[in-house]
Amino acid sequence: MPKEKTDLLQGTLDLLILKALQLGSVHGFGISVLIRQMSKDVLQVEQGSLYPALYRLEDQGWIESEWGVSDNNRKAKFYKLTPAGRKQLIEERSNWERLSSAINTVLKTT
Amino acid sequence: MNWLHQLRLRFRALSQKEKLDAQMDDEMRSHIEMQTQENMEAGMKPEEARYAALRQFGRVEAIKETCREQRGVSWIENLGQDIRYGARQLRKNPGFTAVAVLTLALGIGANTALFSIVNALLVDPFPYRNQTQLVQLRQQRPKAGGTVETGHSG
Numbered sequence: 001m002p003k004e005k006t007d008l009l010q011g012t013l014d015l016l017i018l019k020a021l022q023l024g025s026v027h028g029f030g031i032s033v034l035i036r037q038m039s040k041d042v043l044q045v046e047q048g049s050l051y052p053a054l055y056r057l058e059d060q061g062w063i064e065s066e067w068g069v070s071d072n073n074r075k076a077k078f079y080k081l082t083p084a085g086r087k088q089l090i091e092e093r094s095n096w097e098r099l100s101s102a103i104n105t106v107l108k109t110t
Numbered sequence: 111m112n113w114l115h116q117l118r119l120r121f122r123a124l125s126q127k128e129k130l131d132a133q134m135d136d137e138m139r140s141h142i143e144m145q146t147q148e149n150m151e152a153g154m155k156p157e158e159a160r161y162a163a164l165r166q167f168g169r170v171e172a173i174k175e176t177c178r179e180q181r182g183v184s185w186i187e188n189l190g191q192d193i194r195y196g197a198r199q200l201r202k203n204p205g206f207t208a209v210a211v212l213t214l215a216l217g218i219g220a221n222t223a224l225f226s227i228v229n230a231l232l233v234d235p236f237p238y239r240n241q242t243q244l245v246q247l248r249q250q251r252p253k254a255g256g257t258v259e260t261g262h263s264g
Contacts, residue, residue, distance in 0.1 A: 028137060029144040047141065047167045048176070055180040061115045067133075070140075072147065077137045084112075 013045065013053050015096055018081065018089040021063060025080035027070060028054060054079060062088045116182065123181035130181070134174055142167055 020026060020034040031054070032045045057063045062085030070076040081089065123130060142163050149159035167173075178184065200207045238244065 027140075029141045033148075047138075048169070048173050051138070051173055052176045052180055055177045059116060059119055059180055059182060061112050070144070072144070074140050074143060075136065076140045076144075077133070 010053070011092065012096070013049055014057060015089070015092045016043070016045070017050075017053055017057060018062065018085060018092065021079060021081045021085070022089065025066075025068075025078040027068075027076035027078050029076070030070075031079070057085070061085075120181070120183050123183045124186060127187075131174075131178075134177060138167070138170055138174065 016035050017031060020031050020038070026034060028047075028050060032047070032050055035043055035045050054063070054065075058065055058079070062082055063079045064082050065077050065079050067075060068078045142160075145163035145166060146156075146160045149162050150156060154162060164170075235241070236244070
């Protein structure tokens with residue numbers, strides 16, 4: 001499924017996940033809740049995209065995982081940013097801003 | 111050193127496949143449980159909450175398969191599966207296997223023998239250095255009316 005997504009969408013999801021982990025470690029379910037809350041219910045991440053993205057980000061060394069206990073005393077896998085991940089977040093964010101302002105500029109011309 | 115990190119992950123993916131799969135199961139299951147919990151807190155009945163959570167999660171097996179692909183070792187696993195399948199098929203058809211092995215043995219043996227001969231005769235015939243500089247010496251004795259050969263040829 002993710003192979004059909006454009007690189008643009010995939011990169012955007014990565015950016016959202018890295019941002020969601022900025023303040024601390026969160027588990028998978030928590031990440032989807034955070035993204036929903038931070039976007040004021042606009043962005044709802046499908047689990048079908050979330051978990052492959054988490055595994056990919058971990059493979060690339062930007063996040064790391066460890067098992068822990070959630071608020072409800074459930075066993076859950078928590079993710080957090082690595083130092084490389086923090087750098088990546090900054091870089092992807094500036095890429096996104098450059099890209100989106102370019103698109104806005106195009107859309108504004110007639 | 112990203113490649114080193116990835117190499118370590120790939121190695122772990124191969125050597126601890128079952129453990130990683132079990133962890134993936136646990137992770138997805140706990141997600142569904144948390145979603146069920148959230149649904150119940152929103153007012154749904156337990157069965158309905160769980161059903162809604164499962165439906166929202168989507169096709170769990172397909173997602174797991176996609177996640178497995180992210181480990182980056184599926185080509186190795188597929189290769190291993192194909193090799194094992196081939197070995198099983200060979201075991202099941204001993205006659206065919208015997209013919210194939212004999213043919214290969216004959217081919218390799220004949221080839222090796224022929225090459226050894228060609229090598230000895232044409233490519234590397236003398237156990238001397240600078241073989242191309244070997245010469246043959248002859249002496250001529252005009253008085254005796256003939257030639258005497260010294261030196262070697264062949």
